[in-house]
Amino acid sequence: MKWLGDGTVDRLRANMQVPDLTGTRYRAIRYVASGGMAAIWLAEDTALKRNVALKVLDAEDLPQLESRLLREAHILATLEHPGIVPVHDAGRLPDGRVFYCMKFVEGQRLDEFLTTVAALPDRLRLMLRIAEPVAFAHSRGIIHRDLKPENVMVGPFGEVLVMDWGLGKILNEHSTESSAAIASADEQQRTPAAASSTNHGTVLGTPGYMAPEQLRGEVESIDQRTDIYGLGVILSVMIGSPAGGRAARRHRPILAICAKAMHPDPNQRYPAVQALTADIADFLAGSPISAYAESPVERMARLFDRHRTAVLLIAAYLVMRLLFILFSRR
């Protein structure tokens, strides 16, 4: 039997990962990343002369994973939105592996990008843009189920993309037998072990980011409010832990927004993404928000913040007027 040296073993293993693109329009350029049972490759679409990303299953002949990957492609194809990466193609490679082709997104993951954005208002405006594609997906009856900072990309021109719809769920999915079968397969895979990490195989969320109903495996309770929980988690990561004093006091409303979005009881959360974003927008505009009942002092402080220039001008005018009266009486 042929002796295989260490270098040969490593090379053979690496070669087996490379997708077989023989006879396709794609040419592999380099490996990008992997998670679970699929890898992302940067490839050239030789027909259109552009770079694309190929998501390829690591092994063939795994019907459940194949269904999941193809369903992810189907979901992406359904969701045509600037905040969702477009899918171009899907199918099976000559080596039998299922793949889909999508736009190659260059940029930073949100958790990395946040290190370059310090101001709270800027972060909140970013949050509003993250919520947009999620709201759009909900309007199409699709929920993401794995929202977390690592699944948000910020492109070089500031474009925001919500990635990794591999755990996406089509709500009220009764239209086709095959989709029902996929949903059934999903639920069969709901095991404690399956919830240990993010991948495209058997997990249905990421511990630490999953809503309580998701952790408990309450399939019937999972709906758009599950994603609102995920958005709440992202928001809490974005605002961080404010220092004490005035900054902390000013953060109270936004912390209340987080708390409401991440309420353990789905019925106590925002009913829709639009309600969440409305509160964030109101906070940015200095208006009262639905998630927080402010005290009279806080109301005054907020109004002062909102109308700071006008208040300062009026105050300056009054001081000047007072000084004028005092000096004119002497």
Place this chain on the structure above:
Amino acid sequence: MQRSRATETISAAYWKPIYKYVRLKWNLPAEDAQDFTQEFLLRLIEKEFLDSFDPGKARLRTFMRTCADRLFLKQVRDAHRQKRNGGNVIPLDFDEAEQEFARRSKPTSPEQYFERECVRHLLALAVERLRAKCESAGKVIHFEIFHEYDLDREAETPASYSTLAKKHQLATTEVTNYLAWARREFRACVLQQLREMSSSDEEFRQEAKAILGINPK
């Protein structure tokens, strides 16, 4: 999938790693390691081990290594090792295994060494499968190109496609296609080997991930 159908494949895939492992870990002399490997395989074939294997708790190769450790300790406890096979000997090429054992390079733990040898032996078996497949399909030249380009490569820079094309009197594009075919078939051979050794889709998935799930360069 039935585990009973896989016993022979599992034996073929694991005898060499087990032999080398006990040579390294327990420092057994070659002859004792051969006896031990024979004993281990007989128990494996009689399904003493596999009947208690639960894929949900451990991977097969970890389970096999644990079984080997347990069997060794049991034999030490029993003090006298009696061959249960009554002289039945499974034909295994221990000379080859011993030569390979002598070629081990980097110092590593016995467990890591066992893991590495499992992968090495699995790939070597897949190479043999591919060779047989190519011969029966009349595609010997495909295998030769694969052999020269992927297996016999010592230097970082392999012989170019054009060099191979010249050597085998082929067009360069044919070399590309032949190599792609051979690699595709080799991958299929590895996965077929894994599937035969697995008792469920989940186990197959985990093993495939363990073998294939490395980040390519």
